[in-house]
Amino acid sequence: MKKLCVIPGDGIGPEVVPVAVEAIKLLVPDLEVVHAQAGWACFQQTGCAVPERTLDLMRECGAGLFGAVQSPAHQVAGYRSAILTLRQQLGLSVNLRPVRSWPFISPKSGIDLMVLRENSEGLYVGREHMASPDKAIAERHISRQASELLAQRTAQVAQLRQARRITLVHKANVLPLTCGLFRDSCRAVLEAQGLGSVLDERLVDVAALQLIEQPESFDLVVTTNLFGDVLSDLASYWSGGLATAPSLNWGQGIALAEPVHGSAPDIAGSGRANPIAALLSAALLLRYHWELDDQASRLEGAVDDFLKESKGVDLGAQTTLRVSAGVLERIK
Ligand code: NAI
Ligand code: MG
DSSP: OOEEEEEEESTTHHHHHHHHHHHHHHHSTTOEEEEOOOSHHHHHHHSOSSOHHHHHHHHHHSEEEEEEOOOOSSOOTTOOOHHHHHHHHTTOOEEEEEEEOOTTTSSSSSOEEEEEEEOSSBGGGOOEEEEETTEEEEOOBOOHHHHHHHHHHHHHHHHHTTOSOEEEEEOTTTOTTHHHHHHHHHHHHHHHTTOGGGEEEEEHHHHHHHHHHOGGGOSEEEEOHHHHHHHHHHHGGGGTSGGGOOOEEEOSSOEEEOOSSOOOTTTTTTTOOOTHHHHHHHHHIIIIISOOHHHHHHHHHHHHHHHHHHTTOOOGGGHHHHHHHHHHHHHO
């Protein structure tokens, strides 16, 4: 029996997550669902953004679905973004972020790429300090171990989707120690796995330009935490924007699916939240973590059919409801 820990979070999280849970229930009939709390509202109520109980439930289930959290733009004593805590505490060290063309809503057809982002270190270790009142310093951590783990997952994904190209993205010309270690560690693993012939490299600035100029030329894009965060949001333009961008935080025997978007306070409660990113995140959990490829394809196929038939019309205040009904009906 599969167990799923559901963490809706803040803003539109609680609006889009139940749709994805319904989809998984249809595809995995013996699913057991448990609910847990995390985020800004949780912090305000309990003083803790990710309660111990949430971490325990996640570990017990081995699989989760997360909505989004709101984070204040200024520092709040004791608060750290819930999703960063979850990723670090649960060892969710790789983040898969696929981007593909969808009918009517994508600005261009023929795109099918995936950003594989290191998810536990880089600049996101969150070690900042003021060296003086006029100078702030952030540390960037890169380890051989985390880079190798990312490369091993990349090899696994490459095999599953018969990757034609794997692009390591870094900035080793300016950051030879951190980016150099990242590049060399990834390269060694991928070459040892027989993937040397499809492997290439790009500096991150050139990669950003080429993701705009020739997105269809990319397949797997493998990079560090901050670069992956930025490049995957940028690339999501090609799938139809953040409302369609899914992700999977992937650890050892544990995974947390999560739409790339945030809590979208500007539309929360208006019915406009599009659940497609959450639905496609559920498909990633099915395919990569539970290895239920057929079920993942059925879910993606239902999204594809729905988009074809609705011709990408703006559903306004009916978005959550209509997309939900349309996709779930096509799974049944
Ligand atoms: P956002 O992703 O929440 O919203 C950006 C824009 O995209 C907004 O105009 C929003 O209405 C739209 N949008 C996002 N998801 C949508 C959906 N499913 N359907 C329709 N429209 C959608 O990013 P923003 O505004 O920069 O951040 C808002 C809050 O979310 C902040 O507190 C931020 O810290 C947090 N955040 C959390 C993330 C997470 O939980 N992983 C990721 C990014 C931001
Ligand atoms: Mg982001």
